[in-house]
Amino acid sequence: MTAQPHPDTPLTREDCLALDAGDPLAGRRQLFHVPDGVIYLDGNSLGCLPLAAVEHVRRTLETEWGEGLIRSWTQAGWIDKPRRLGDRIGGLIGAAPGQVVVADSTSVNLFKVLTAALRLRPGRDVIVSEAGNFPTDLYIAEGVAELLGGYERRLVPEGSMDVAALIDERVAVVMLTHVNYVTAEMHDMAAVTRAAHDAGALVIWDLAHSAGALPVDLDGIDADFAVGCTYKYLNAGPGGPAYLYVAARLQDQARQPLTGWLGHARPFAFTTGYEPAPGIDRFICGTPPLLAYAALEGALDAFDGVDLAVLRAKSQSLTDLFIRLVEQECGEHGLALAGPRDRALRGSHVSWRHPEGYAIMQALIARGVIGDFRAPDALRFGFTPLYLSHADVWDAVAVLRDVLDNRLWDDPAYQRRAKVT
């Protein structure tokens, strides 16, 4: 990317095209199906369809299942997919092989790693998280605390990022989402992990809004556990299978309670007693949904050869540009930036608060600019560096300006039913 023009000069669409001309990732867009007439700023909820996913799913469906049938468990390598795809995701989150498996949903994986972590810290009774964490993380912590009894959920209040202040010797686990799902503000993973370890606690990182948009270095920061979904920036499709990371040094001590047969040391010996598999495999539970894995496989192909530093730079370029253009073009309409202005602290989405946020988002969607709304008042826009251009950002802001200038959000014709992520 070339540098953005001087901040005192109003930007033009030509400036955006110039940025695209210097974009080393521009060619990746052709690996995706981006619908005509749509500027898709919701890849942080559900990424666009990678064309390779179509081919992988077709092969798994028609050839591996249709022709190979049960033989495909070995002949098509189905039995190895949780580990093999886990290692590929590991390459995007700084995890050496053998520490990531693809399995279940993020929520189920949170349950596994949280119970495993708590059992590694007997005598401690506090789970630290933050009120602004994504709800499922908070709900799983509540469910685990209620099930096991005697645990307290201690939450950083909304608006604060000061986790370290809550960590003391009662804390068993610190459980955080790296990039906040509304504001995109990022925790300093290394610093929080260090603070937790200094107090004898373990850390669980939720990488839902990180993986595929920016580099993460789990091994480098001495992480303990992590989870994430694949349907956001990893583009694996609706309800794509989730993953989890357990640091190699913890795997053989860690016990998770979803003791399904595929986490057994010898699943095909059909014994009556459970014996956890060595290593990361014990975090697998039931039979994996292989059609979903096939889509993930195609989705990961789109990352082959991508330099994550370049990916991050483009993501920052897009979000910087979006903030600047919204303020330049829509400055008088009372949109309040909900997250950090410092690109170093920001993930790959940008939210603006507005009292009519819901109606404005419906009008935008009706005009083909797809973002999403997060209660109570946030318009959220995600920027997937693999398939978005700077010109897309310009065009989206032009529509936003039109909606705001002409109060289209007040027009019944633009009201649509709420969508969900």
Add this chain to the structure above:
Amino acid sequence: MTAQPHPDTPLTREDCLALDAGDPLAGRRQLFHVPDGVIYLDGNSLGCLPLAAVEHVRRTLETEWGEGLIRSWTQAGWIDKPRRLGDRIGGLIGAAPGQVVVADSTSVNLFKVLTAALRLRPGRDVIVSEAGNFPTDLYIAEGVAELLGGYERRLVPEGSMDVAALIDERVAVVMLTHVNYVTAEMHDMAAVTRAAHDAGALVIWDLAHSAGALPVDLDGIDADFAVGCTYKYLNAGPGGPAYLYVAARLQDQARQPLTGWLGHARPFAFTTGYEPAPGIDRFICGTPPLLAYAALEGALDAFDGVDLAVLRAKSQSLTDLFIRLVEQECGEHGLALAGPRDRALRGSHVSWRHPEGYAIMQALIARGVIGDFRAPDALRFGFTPLYLSHADVWDAVAVLRDVLDNRLWDDPAYQRRAKVT
């Protein structure tokens, strides 16, 4: 089906063709892709590909995901799939609407309903199951007992079906698979459920080897909980999403600990506290893998209009025929029937024990007759009434006879790597 010829008369292939001519389900085979050169007797591990699944997956992938993107959560009804497909499965297992959801894997669902059931019976500390249950059921019971502490797993010994003898006032939950995965012997669901209820216990039925092969009447027997997979006789593909049933009368008291956001009363309110959804929805956890749900949807289409009594009659006709033909054609080779001879007690598969079972099965597979092997010595053959014919049974037995008569299982050319289910 016409009646089978008199038991004293050796059967011929023509007799099998005559049975097929009277088969009201014969036309269903054209709804499936059955590979050329294969007689597929492993539909109880992984069913054949329903052609409608290809179309449903293509639409979900290319149209709903590719074009609709995030809008498909409402516009394509994604958000309703767990309930809507659950109700369709409910129609096959005797469950009125609102009691079944499609979610997660069988193992994860066992964890949910077992913990929910145990919490409904405080003060009781025994989980009854059987040593011959499918391992994942036993492992999950072990994992739950270990996690919660203070529970005992009480197992009916291998070879016995006498569950009632183990039920006393300490028993919280009886947890059984309706059709044994090796022998196909069936529990009397009504009688076991009654015995458990008389002692104040709850029952969990695993319908893995039942649903789609024979009628089950969950509501009629006053069942409490049930789980099942969809990749066997329901033909939803490898790792197809599982389902669970909770009787309406128990739903609002039942609490399961996998408290993910999609089981919340208001998932899109993004509150910090968990509030279980009313009814069966609280048993949903994370975001469902919708490509897998699409395959299931196509698979269920193949059951539209099927009379389950007719399905059961054909299943019994196929398994009766198989037993008779194996004994007629291969009687001198020492195969010992592993399950019930009485069709009323038998599910839809048949197993034979033989000391060389593993090698024999590999030779059969090499010859295109696909069954599977279950340690230590069982050759297992599944009979899916929707796509198998009586002539298939004849042809499979002819291959089996050839393998045994000529000791082909002893021939290195027929040795293949073990497959897994």
